[in-house]
Amino acid sequence: MPNASTMNNDNMRPLTIVADSNIASLNEFFNASTLGQETKRTVKIFAVTGRDINAQLIAELQPDVLLIRSVTPIGAALLADNNSVKFVGSATIGTDHVDQDYLAARNITFANAAGCSKHSVAQYVLTAILSLRPQYWQPSIAPVTLGIIGLGNIGSTLARYAHDLGWQVLGYDPLLPASNINNASLAQVLSQSNVISLHVPLTDRKDDANPSGSDYPTRHLIDKNALDTMPSETLLINSARGPVINAHDLVADIKHTGRQVVLDVFEHEPEISEDLLSKLAIATAHIAGYTVEGKLRGTQIIYDALCEKLAVTPAQSMHTLLPLNMFLWSELKAHPERLIKFYNIMQDDAALRSKLADGQVKGADFDQLRRDYHLRREWQS
Ligand SMILES: NC(=O)c1ccc[n+]([C@@H]2O[C@H](COP(=O)([O-])OP(=O)(O)OC[C@H]3O[C@@H](n4cnc5c(N)ncnc54)[C@H](O)[C@@H]3O)[C@@H](O)[C@H]2O)c1
Ligand SMILES: O=C(O)[C@H](O)[C@H](O)COP(=O)(O)O
Numbered sequence: 001m002p003n004a005s006t007m008n009n010d011n012m013r014p015l016t017i018v019a020d021s022n023i024a025s026l027n028e029f030f031n032a033s034t035l036g037q038e039t040k041r042t043v044k045i046f047a048v049t050g051r052d053i054n055a056q057l058i059a060e061l062q063p064d065v066l067l068i069r070s071v072t073p074i075g076a077a078l079l080a081d082n083n084s085v086k087f088v089g090s091a092t093i094g095t096d097h098v099d100q101d102y103l104a105a106r107n108i109t110f111a112n113a114a115g116c117s118k119h120s121v122a123q124y125v126l127t128a129i130l131s132l133r134p135q136y137w138q139p140s141i142a143p144v145t146l147g148i149i150g151l152g153n154i155g156s157t158l159a160r161y162a163h164d165l166g167w168q169v170l171g172y173d174p175l176l177p178a179s180n181i182n183n184a185s186l187a188q189v190l191s192q193s194n195v196i197s198l199h200v201p202l203t204d205r206k207d208d209a210n211p212s213g214s215d216y217p218t219r220h221l222i223d224k225n226a227l228d229t230m231p232s233e234t235l236l237i238n239s240a241r242g243p244v245i246n247a248h249d250l251v252a253d254i255k256h257t258g259r260q261v262v263l264d265v266f267e268h269e270p271e272i273s274e275d276l277l278s279k280l281a282i283a284t285a286h287i288a289g290y291t292v293e294g295k296l297r298g299t300q301i302i303y304d305a306l307c308e309k310l311a312v313t314p315a316q317s318m319h320t321l322l323p324l325n326m327f328l329w330s331e332l333k334a335h336p337e338r339l340i341k342f343y344n345i346m347q348d349d350a351a352l353r354s355k356l357a358d359g360q361v362k363g364a365d366f367d368q369l370r371r372d373y374h375l376r377r378e379w380q381s
Contacts, residue, residue, distance in 0.1 A: 014041065014042040014043060014044040015035060015036065015041050015042070015043045015044070015064055015065065015310075016044045016046075016061060016062065016063045016064050016065070016084075017030055017043065017044065017045045017046065017063055017064070017065040017066075017067060018046045018048060018053060018057065018058065018061055018063040018065070018066050018067070019045060019046070019047050019048070019066075019067035019068075020047075020048065020049070020050035020053065020067060020068050020069045020071070020072060020091075021047035021048060021049055021050075022049075022050055022069055022370070022371060023067055023069060023091050023295075023298075023299055024091070024292075024295035024296050024298065024299050024375075025296060025299055025318075025321055026045065026047055026067070026299070027045065028316060028321060029299050029300070029303040029316050030043060030045055030067070030303065030306075031043055031045070033315065034303070034314075034315045034316040035306070035307070035310065035312060036312075037312070037313075037315055038312050038313065039310075039312065046061055046063070049367075049371075050068060050069050050070075050071040050072045051071050051072070051367070053066070053068065053072045053078070054078065055077065055078050055079075055080075055081060055082070058078060058079065058082050058084075058085070059081060059082060062082070062084040063084060063085060064084055064085065064086055064087065065085070065086070065087045065088075065089070065306060066085055066087070066088045066089070067088075067089045067090075067091065067302060068088065068089070068090050068091070068092075068097075069090065069091055069092050069298075070090070070092045070094055070097055071097070071270075071367075072097065073097050073098075074088055074090075074097060074098040074099060074102075074103065075098070075099030075102045076099070076102055079102070079106065079108070085108055086108060086109065086309070087108065087109045087110075087111075087305075087306055087309050088103060088108055088109070088110050088111075089110075089111045089112075089302030089303075089305055089306055090110075090111070090112045090113065090302065091113050091116070091295070091298035091299050091301070091302050092112060092113055092116075092298060093112065093113060093114060093115065093116060093117060093118075093153070093154075093289070093298075094112075094201060094202070094241060095112050095201070096201060096202040096203070096241060098110065098112070100212070101211075101212050109305075109309050111301070111302050111305030111306070112301075112302075113297065113298035113299075113301040113302055114153065114301070115153035116289070116294055116295075116297040116298040116300075116301055117154075117288075117289030117290075117291065117293075117294030117295070117297065117298065118153040118154045118157040119157055119291075119293070119294070119378050119379070119381070120288065120289045120290070120291040120293065120294035120376070120378050121154045121157075121158075121199075121239050121288045121289050121294075122154055122157040122158040122161055123161075123291075123343065123378065123379055124239055124264065124284075124287075124288035124289075124343070124345070125158055125197050125237055125239060125288070126158070126161055126165075127339065127342070127343045127345045128237055128262045128282050128345055129146075129195055129235065129237070130336070130339055131282070131339065131345050131346065132235060132260055132262070132281055132282065133195075133235065134336070136165070136167070136194075137165070137336040139165060139166040139167055140166070143168070144162075144165075144166075144167040144168065144194050144195070145167065145168045145169075145170055145192060145193050145194050145195075146158075146159075146162045146167050146168070146169050146170070146193060146194070146195050146196075146197065147169075147170045147171070147172075147184075147189035147190070147192070147193030147195065147196040147197070147234075148162075148169060148170070148171045148172070148181070148189075148196075148197055148199060149171075149172050149173075149186070149189060149196065149197070149198050149199065149200060149221070150172075150173055150198060150199035150200035150201075150218075150240065151171045151172075151173035151176055151179075151181055151182050151199070152173070152176075152199065154199040154239075155171065155173065155181075155197075155199035156181065158197060158199065159171060159181045161329075164329075164333070165333070169181050169183075170183065170184040170188060170189050170192060170193055171183055171184060171189070172184050172185065172186045172188075172189045174186075174216045175216060186226075187229065190226055190229045190230050191229050191230065191231070193230075193234055194233070194234060194235065195234065195235040195236075195237065196230065196234060196235070196236050196237065197237040197238075197239070198221075198222070198236075198237065198238045198239070198240045198244050198245075199239075199240055200218040200221065200240050200241075200244060201218065201240070201241070202218055202219060202240070202241035202243055202244060203216075203217050203218050203219065204217050204219050205217040218240075218241075218244050219243050219244065220243065220244070220245070220246045221244050221245075222236070222238075222244060222245040222246065222249075222250070223245075223246040223249045224246070224249040224252070224253070227249060227250065227253040227257075227259075228253075230259070232257035232258060232259055233259075234259065235259070235260045235261070235262070235281075236259060236260075236261045236262070237261075237262040237263075238261075238262070238263050238264065238265055239262075239264040239265060239288040240265060241265050242263075242265040242266040242267040242268070242269045243267050244265075245263075245267065246267070247266065247267035247268065247273075247276055250276070251275055251276055251279060254279040254280075255279070260281040261279070261280050261281055262280065262281055262282040262283070263276075263280055263282075263283050263284075264283075264284045264285075264286055264287065264288040265286050265288075266286075269286065269366065270361075270362075270363035270364075270366035270367055271360055271361065271362065271363050271366070272352075272360060272361040272366065273359065273360050274356055274359045274360055275359075277352075277353065277356060277361065282345060282346070282349045283349055283352050283353065284345065284348040284349060284352055285348070285351070285352045285366050285369040285370050285373075286366075286370060287348060287369075287370060287373050290370070290373050290375055290376065291375055291376045291377055291378045292322065292323070292375045292376070292377055292378070293318075293322065293325075293377065293378040294378060295375060296318040296321060296322065297318060299318070300316075300317070300318040303316060325377050325378070325380055326377075327342055327377045327378070327379045327380060328379065328380050329379045329380065329381040330381075332379060342379060343376055351369055352366075352369060355369065
C-alpha cells in the first residue's frame with residue numbers, strides 16, 4: 001500500500017509532480033523548500049494545461065503526484081497503465097470529474113479543496129441578484145425570498161449574507177437535518193421563491209451500476225417539470241454545475257416565460273450555443289469562485305493534504321502571498337451604489353458574449369477567458 005514512506009524514501013528520485021498550470025501560486029507552494037525541507041528531496045514540477053493532462057503524458061513523465069482542477073477527468077482512462085501516481089489533489093470544491101472509487105481501489109490518496117471559494121461564489125450570486133434587482137437592497141419595500149437548493153458550504157454561506165440583508169431564506173437539502181435554513185421541500189422552494197440559487201454537487205442516481213451515486217441525484221434536477229412550477233418572475237441562478245439544469249428545457253422555458261436566468265456553468269461547457277446564451281440575463285465563464293482568496297485557498301488545502309501524505313511539515317501559507325484587501329462587506333452594505341466597484345459582473349458577461357462566433361462560444365475561447373481571468377478579491381466580512 002502506498003504511504004508516506006514509499007513516497008518519501010525514494011530519495012534518489014525527485015518528487016515528480018504534474019500540475020494544471022491554472023492552479024494559483026503553483027511554484028510558491030510546490031518546490032523543494034516547501035516539500036523537501038526535511039527529506040532534502042528535490043522536486044520536479046511540470047505545469048500543463050488541464051485539458052492536456054492525458055494518459056500518454058502521465059506514462060511519459062511517471063509523476064508521483066497529480067495536481068488538477070475541474071477540467072481533468074481522473075479515472076481508469078488516465079491511470080490504468082500507470083503505477084507511479086500516489087496522490088491526486090484537486091484544487092476545487094467540485095469532485096464530479098474524479099472517480100474516487102477507482103482511486104480508492106488503487107490506494108491513491110485523493111484530496112479536494114472543500115469550501116475554498118464558498119464566500120467568492122456566494123458573493124458572485126449576491127452580485128448577480130443585486131445587479132439585476134437593485135430594489136432588493138431594500139427588502140422592506142420589496143420582500144425577498146431567496147430559495148437555496150443545497151445547503152453545504154456555499155449554500156449556507158449565501159444564506160448568512162441573505163439574512164444579513166433582511167431576506168427570507170427557503171432552503172432545501174435532503175441530506176442534511178432540518179434547520180432554520182433547511183426549512184422547505186423542493187416544491188416549496190421552486191414555487192415560493194423570488195430567486196432560486198443552486199448549490200449542489202453534480203450527482204447521478206445510485207444503482208447497481210453506480211453504487212457511489214446518490215439517492216437524490218442532481219443531474220437535470222431542474223428540468224421542464226421543475227421549471228413549470230417556478231413563477232415566471234423567479235430569477236434562477238446556477239453556479240453549481242451545468243448539467244444540474246437541462247439546457248434544452250431551460251431554453252424552452254425562457255422562450256415561454258421570459259424568465260431572468262444567470263448561468264456561470266453550462267450543460268455543454270466549455271461550449272455554449274447562441275440559442276442559450278442570447279436568452280440569459282447574465283452569463284459568465286465558470287468564474288464564480290475565481291478570486292485571489294478562493295484560488296489560493298484551494299492551493300493551500302491540497303498543499304496541506306500533500307504535506308500530510310509526505311509526512312512533512314507545511315512550510316507555505318497563503319497569507320504570506322495575499323495582497324492587501326480593502327473590500328469590506330460592511331462598506332458595501334452601507335453603500336450599495338459601490339457594488340460595481342466591488343464586482344462589475346456585467347464586464348464578465350460582456351467578455352463571454354464577445355466570444356460568440358458562428359452560433360456558439362467555442363471551448364477554446366471559453367477556456368482562454370478562464371485562463372486569462374483577472375482574479376477578483378473576496379469581500380471581507
Ligand atoms: N461556479 C464555480 O466557480 C463553483 C465554485 C465552487 C463550487 N462549485 C460547485 O458548487 C457545488 C456546491 O459547493 P459546496 O461547497 O456548497 O459543496 P458542499 O458539498 O459543501 O455542499 C453541497 C450540498 O448539496 C447537498 N445536496 C446534494 N444533493 C442534493 C439534492 N439533490 N438536493 C439538494 N441538496 C443536495 C449536499 O447535502 C450538500 O449539503 C460544488 O459541488 C461545485 O460543483 C462551483
Ligand atoms: O468546483 C470548483 O471549485 C469550481 O467549479 C472551480 O472554481 C472550477 O474552476 P476550475 O477548476 O475549472 O479552474
